[in-house]
Amino acid sequence: MRTVGIIGLGLIGGSMALDLRSRGFADTVLGVESNSVNACAAEKIGLVDAVVPFDECIVRSDIIIVAIPVDSAIRTVKLILDRFQEGADPPSSASLRDRITANAPEGVSAPSWKDKIVIDVCSTKEQIAKATKYHPARKQYVATHPMAGTEYSGPWAAQPGLFDGRACIFADAEESSPKAVKTVGELYDTLNMRPIHMGSAAHDVHTAYVSHISHVTSFALALTVLEKEKDEKHIFDLASGGFSSTVRLAKSSADMWVPILTENRDNVLRVMDTYLEKMKEFRDAVDRMDEDRIRTLIAEANRIKKIIR
Amino acid sequence: MRTVGIIGLGLIGGSMALDLRSRGFADTVLGVESNSVNACAAEKIGLVDAVVPFDECIVRSDIIIVAIPVDSAIRTVKLILDRFQEGADPPSSASLRDRITANAPEGVSAPSWKDKIVIDVCSTKEQIAKATKYHPARKQYVATHPMAGTEYSGPWAAQPGLFDGRACIFADAEESSPKAVKTVGELYDTLNMRPIHMGSAAHDVHTAYVSHISHVTSFALALTVLEKEKDEKHIFDLASGGFSSTVRLAKSSADMWVPILTENRDNVLRVMDTYLEKMKEFRDAVDRMDEDRIRTLIAEANRIKKIIR
Numbered sequence: 001m002r003t004v005g006i007i008g009l010g011l012i013g014g015s016m017a018l019d020l021r022s023r024g025f026a027d028t029v030l031g032v033e034s035n036s037v038n039a040c041a042a043e044k045i046g047l048v049d050a051v052v053p054f055d056e057c058i059v060r061s062d063i064i065i066v067a068i069p070v071d072s073a074i075r076t077v078k079l080i081l082d083r084f085q086e087g088a089d090p091p092s093s094a095s096l097r098d099r100i101t102a103n104a105p106e107g108v109s110a111p112s113w114k115d116k117i118v119i120d121v122c123s124t125k126e127q128i129a130k131a132t133k134y135h136p137a138r139k140q141y142v143a144t145h146p147m148a149g150t151e152y153s154g155p156w157a158a159q160p161g162l163f164d165g166r167a168c169i170f171a172d173a174e175e176s177s178p179k180a181v182k183t184v185g186e187l188y189d190t191l192n193m194r195p196i197h198m199g200s201a202a203h204d205v206h207t208a209y210v211s212h213i214s215h216v217t218s219f220a221l222a223l224t225v226l227e228k229e230k231d232e233k234h235i236f237d238l239a240s241g242g243f244s245s246t247v248r249l250a251k252s253s254a255d256m257w258v259p260i261l262t263e264n265r266d267n268v269l270r271v272m273d274t275y276l277e278k279m280k281e282f283r284d285a286v287d288r289m290d291e292d293r294i295r296t297l298i299a300e301a302n303r304i305k306k307i308i309r
Numbered sequence: 310m311r312t313v314g315i316i317g318l319g320l321i322g323g324s325m326a327l328d329l330r331s332r333g334f335a336d337t338v339l340g341v342e343s344n345s346v347n348a349c350a351a352e353k354i355g356l357v358d359a360v361v362p363f364d365e366c367i368v369r370s371d372i373i374i375v376a377i378p379v380d381s382a383i384r385t386v387k388l389i390l391d392r393f394q395e396g397a398d399p400p401s402s403a404s405l406r407d408r409i410t411a412n413a414p415e416g417v418s419a420p421s422w423k424d425k426i427v428i429d430v431c432s433t434k435e436q437i438a439k440a441t442k443y444h445p446a447r448k449q450y451v452a453t454h455p456m457a458g459t460e461y462s463g464p465w466a467a468q469p470g471l472f473d474g475r476a477c478i479f480a481d482a483e484e485s486s487p488k489a490v491k492t493v494g495e496l497y498d499t500l501n502m503r504p505i506h507m508g509s510a511a512h513d514v515h516t517a518y519v520s521h522i523s524h525v526t527s528f529a530l531a532l533t534v535l536e537k538e539k540d541e542k543h544i545f546d547l548a549s550g551g552f553s554s555t556v557r558l559a560k561s562s563a564d565m566w567v568p569i570l571t572e573n574r575d576n577v578l579r580v581m582d583t584y585l586e587k588m589k590e591f592r593d594a595v596d597r598m599d600e601d602r603i604r605t606l607i608a609e610a611n612r613i614k615k616i617i618r
Contacts (some may be wrong), residue, residue: 053473063494078609124403149550149551153345166549166550167546169547194546198344205377206538209494209537209538209543209552210538210552211549213533214551214552216588217526219606220587220588220610222613223587223591224522224584225613228583235616236616237476237503238478240498241457241458241475242524242558243617245554246527246554246557251614252611253607261595262414262598269596270537274533275530275588276588278536279526279584279585282532283581286574286578286581294563294567297457297528297532300534302529302561302563303530303535304534304544305560308552
């Protein structure tokens with residue numbers, strides 16, 4: 001009998017809920033969702049067995065997945081680790097003890113506090129690593145980044161199989177208990193993800209260089225096309241598959257991306273500056289009608305073919 | 310009995326060959342391919358009924374589709390219009406007359422020179438329009454741009470259904486004979502394309518603003534990631550679906566894109582400059598950690614959702 005609690009029933013949380021239950025990793029999936037419309041939708045769609053209050057989710061779940069934007073996730077993971085600590089070592093204050101233990105429904109045996117695990121799934125890892133590094137319950141936290149998603153958000157965007165065959169990064173796994181890492185490994189194995197281990201600082205460098213810059217270039221492309229091409233009908237008519245795929249990420253939500261870009265500011269700035277240089281170089285070659293230079297730049301860019309199929 | 314000749318058996322020419330024959334528009338599809346490896350492949354794959362010399366293709370075909378990069382296409386369309394002219398009004402020189410008429414195989418009745426049509430499928434239209442504007446056989450030429458494709462090239466990239474549901478631009482159709490436009494309309498109708506009419510100059514502005522800029526941003530993204538992320542394994546591991554779709558166009562061939570970017574230099578430069586401004590604005594907001602500004606920029610970019618689904 002394993003209960004998984006998911007804080008945040010959006011694209012990632014909702015998609016995890018679907019596969020973890022249907023593939024037998026969890027017997028029960030509980031959800032916590034602060035947006036009442038999304039909470040209602042998640043229950044109606046059947047993403048989770050029940051949407052419950054935060055405290056009840058912490059008491060009843062063996063594994064808690066925090067799937068909300070990175071700024072809120074930092075606060076929430078710390079709060080959950082506090083609860084783990086308080087539950088394992090109950091405080092003398094009767095009211096706090098009551099709050100911690102009274103939320104388990106009648107007849108449901110809550111898992112041991114010391115065996116509970118919390119996971120985050122954020123796209124930046126260094127700030128959350130710093131914020132939790134010295135927490136007494138740190139070993140019960142596993143920092144992960146499942147590298148999957150679409151440009152859509154909310155419970156309606158959840159889909160089965162979203163993670164199949166993708167990479168999942170485990171950041172600073174040595175800070176977590178081996179038992180917790182093993183269980184979380186099984187969780188991602190259920191989602192058919194390839195585990196990759198790296199430090200949280202390295203994670204933020206590499207994701208800025210590969211993933212975050214793609215979003216920024218796509219936002220800038222959308223802004224450019226919307227400014228230059230005032231007539232939306234022309235955009236619709238002339239959007240071949242090429243434009244659609246290049247601009248796809250520009251549909252991504254500000255709630256998710258503002259925190260990522262600010263949390264990972266230094267790395268993102270570094271790669272944006274290189275991007276601006278490359279774009280400028282390309283522009284100048286076109287300006288000079290320097291066919292040889294344009295050809296060389298395109299041939300260099302084509303090398304990506306060998307890496308990404 | 311209709312014969313279609315296709316000059317250039319790459320992604321576009323090859324895909325047209327497949328659908329025009331299988332859907333009954335052409336009884337016979339002839340191909341011309343200067344690259345001998347590609348010619349051999351096109352015959353083996355069965356894209357065309359026969360790969361033939363250029364002159365034979367012109368003599369035997371009712372409709373000739375020029376599907377080669379835009380710089381060569383300009384020369385080739387002019388040459389074909391010259392032949393139409395020479396065929397309709399045979400020159401006194403015996404050797405030239407022989408060259409024109411002698412290429413029809415025994416027993417094959419060649420279509421009338423005055424009824425033949427030539428089409429190009431280039432991504433820029435203004436230069437080719439200028440180059441052909443005063444040609445005596447101009448009415449037999451229909452300038453089109455089927456807005457479909459993939460990042461792959463060559464006969465191996467050809468696929469059935471490539472054009473289904475996409476837009477096809479007819480540029481300066483008033484310069485062609487109504488009969489030719491009607492026949493070419495039927496051709497693209499067979500490919501399930503939506504016809505859109507515009508002038509060649511407007512075409513080049515709008516495609517720069519929507520399509521050409523997407524390719525340039527994608528080339529620059531590939532160059533950036535390849536420079537910043539020296540370890541190809543990291544690129545492979547961290548390439549989520551988002552990066553893959555944004556960088557997809559960076560696999561496009563220099564042979565096709567160098568001529569497009571130089572032919573359409575002024576429009577491309579204009580949109581690149583706007584893009585550089587937008588990127589710089591985004592960069593500065595991240596630099597200042599100006600969350601409100603980043604949020605506003607992303608929300609503006611999100612408007613693309615309403616146009617491109």
